[in-house]
Amino acid sequence: MAEITYLEALREALVEEMDRDENVFCMGEDIGAYGGAFKVTDGLLSRFGESRVIDTPISEIGIVGAAAGAGHMGMRPVVEMQFIDFIANAYDILTNYVATARYRAFLPCPMVVRGPSGGYVRGGPFHSQNPEAGFIHTPGLKVVYPATAEDAKGLMKSAIRDDDCVLFFEHKYLYRRIKGEMPQGDHTVPIGKARLAREGRDVSIITYAATVWKALEAAEQLEAQDGLSVEVLDLRTLAPLDDDAIFATVRKTNRVLVLHEDTRTGGIAGEITSRINESCFEWLDAPVLRVTAHDIPLPYAPSLEDFVLPQTSDIVRAVRRLAAY
């Protein structure tokens, strides 16, 4: 079977779920006639019609709120934030309304809020963000952020079928650069399960999304140059975290680097480090280290963006420090 891109895998998931369940529909800015800013929803309008592929005004609060209401009524909306940066507009309705709906009012919100995320694209401060940490902190929301085309498809299908709100972060740098062969049949990937992207014995890198590929690059380099065997754990889901997978890799290698593209302070690396301290302290041969973006709004010029974001050479440096303990 031919390989398809991360972006095509997302589209395939949307088409299959819309075919499977008439309650699934898409809504967002420029997603219909134009097919979305990145063309994720290209072709959906002609296939499913205007009643299920809805072009909206520029109104993130309206889009997310309407998805919640439709979800209460048994629909399964998939709504697009044109860039995930603009989810900030919907922060109130997501955190105050959607996240609490089931708990306080027994109202289901089986909805997916998806959008292009992340940097390394010279997009500047409003087209490059990784705002996942604010939502991971909010009980009631699930958060996924796939790194591979297979997971993009499988997690999207699971997110649509999930009975709660799933925030689906898609890395725009990976959209057309990453390809994969889709498993046959109804391919779903469970929410809340990490994936071992590379097996190793000496050091573990725990990461997700675009930096999975940076970690794999670093692992190859470290094996070739240092003879180090580096394990890479791709979290795939950030809320809920797969503690079992995290603790298993810690107990195996005893040296851990947590890596993410998000900024450092309040990023999920701090949470993961705390969980490791609480549950695996005796297994550690070195302090848990973090490689993250600097705590800086993401600048636009290539030299500045490269400096703020984590790079492969940083990972190599950090792993060498861990291995030296």
Next chain:
Amino acid sequence: MPASGKRKAGTGNREPGTETRGASGNGKRAESDGSRFPVPSSQSASDRASAKLTRDQKLDLYYWMRLTRSLEERLVALYRQTKVVGGLFRSLGQEADAVGSAYALERRDILSPLIRNLGSMLVKGATPLEILRQYMAKGDSPTRGRELNIHFGDTDRGFIGQISPLGDMVPVMAGVTMTFKMRRQDRVGLVYVGDGATSTGAFHEGINLAAVQRLPLVVIVENNGYAYSTPISKQTAARQFVDKAIGYGVPGAQADGNDVLAVYDVTKAAVDRARSGGGVSLIELMTYRRKGHAEHDNQSYVPAGEIDRWAAENDPLDRYRVVMREELGATDEEIAAIDARVIRDIDAATDEAEKSPPPEPLDALIGVYADPPRERPLWFREGTDRAVDANERPEGWGTWSGRTGSV
């Protein structure tokens, strides 16, 4: 046109017209119900604010429109040479809207532009050199390489840079003009939004707050037909954007956005109202976006022939050249001399901008807070002055042979 009933918002079909005189057509209504403010226009030529402009000032309007267009054309050339980092946004066909409105402000007034208001910024004192450095992400650009395109400002010269989330500048400009009011300053604010931004919560909250506070703010809705790919029929069920003024309790006016003098007239009337304590006004300028949202957008969603018709029948520069010849007695040589001056200015700025260096990597750490002024590099960057090794190629991602599946 709303005045003649030829064009209705919501049809999705946009016909170029030159006869929009919504403001004057509704002038009488303004006196009766207060929902419109009076704007003398070409039907009452001597009362027009633009009638008081000198010949030199009127030629000046052409210079700014010509500079806007030619500077964007230079940026297209640089974009094709991959010297522009990121997207390129055009205001082709909207130059009169930007220039005519900004020209109605005084030096001390402040405006907040949008992505298609390069002309407004130039009138307010932004230079071609700044624009070129900004688009090329240079270290000495106004934002030092931190922000893209024309997202920059200078409160001294009287413009505050926008951000990408639309509508956000409306409440910000409410705060700017609130300060003018509190300090009893004789200053006015002008904020631009597109047809798309009127759908945002920020627009609603901002204009409502400004209206309640009777702030000296002019809100211009530039109706150019499309927000990215979304036609106005999918943006609002209102017949026209100027109707929204009624709901906020502020007077509105509509004008032909491709007639630079009509734009000046309507804006000047609203600015004068604001300056004399009359509060907020909402202006809808009827124009047309002849290029895509950005250079990458092929405009596949635009009905065939629509763009060509606007280009042929309603180009703001073509129209103004007719006015210059017929009403100002400008000769072809005089117009050509302005065009040549524009190109000279842009050539000089391009040469200068190309010499500018990219930002120093470590400068990324400066200026997040006033105190501390500089962040420290994270531990894994100690002793380094740049992030990426010469041999590191992020473009190579995904080529790792074992990338698929679990192991």
